[in-house]
Amino acid sequence: QVQLVESGGGLVQAGGSLRLSCAASGRTFRTYAMGWFRQAPGKEREFVAAISGGAGSTYYSDSVRDRFTISRVNAKNTVYLQMNSLKPEDTAIYYCATRTSVGLTTNANDYHYWGQGTQVTVSS
Numbered sequence: 017q018v019q020l021v022e023s024g025g026g027l028v029q030a031g032g033s034l035r036l037s038c039a040a041s042g043r044t045f046r047t048y049a050m051g052w053f054r055q056a057p058g059k060e061r062e063f064v065a066a067i068s069g070g071a072g073s074t075y076y077s078d079s080v081r082d083r084f085t086i087s088r089v090n091a092k093n094t095v096y097l098q099m100n101s102l103k104p105e106d107t108a109i110y111y112c113a114t115r116t117s118v119g120l121t122t123n124a125n126d127y128h129y130w131g132q133g134t135q136v137t138v139s140s
Contacts, residue, residue, distance in 0.1 A: 032138070035096055049115050050113070052112060063077050
């Protein structure tokens with residue numbers, strides 16, 4: 017059974033930074049793609065960033081590109097989301113997810129395992 021546990025959320029002022037972590041257990045971590053999604057109150061869950069298995073190719077949503085960075089440390093079975101220049105509109109619950117495939121995707125339906133989420137609140 018795959019388990020994902022997010023951490024690192026919190027309250028930060030606009031322009032500040034946070035780093036989210038997602039610790040994975042239950043299978044060979046390095047092989048599979050990982051993604052970060054977020055859901056704000058009253059809105060649908062949206063794609064934020066993803067990293068492939070293997071070579072670690074990355075992809076970002078337009079709203080976070082150049083501000084957020086996704087990375088993974090396979091030796092620690094952990095994926096990170098470094099968030100800089102945070103804006104109030106980044107406020108959401110952030111979820112880590114993984115899928116049983118190497119390739120990354122932006123579609124939440126293609127991810128098979130999800131963490132419980134961590135709250136990020138950005139004040140203006």
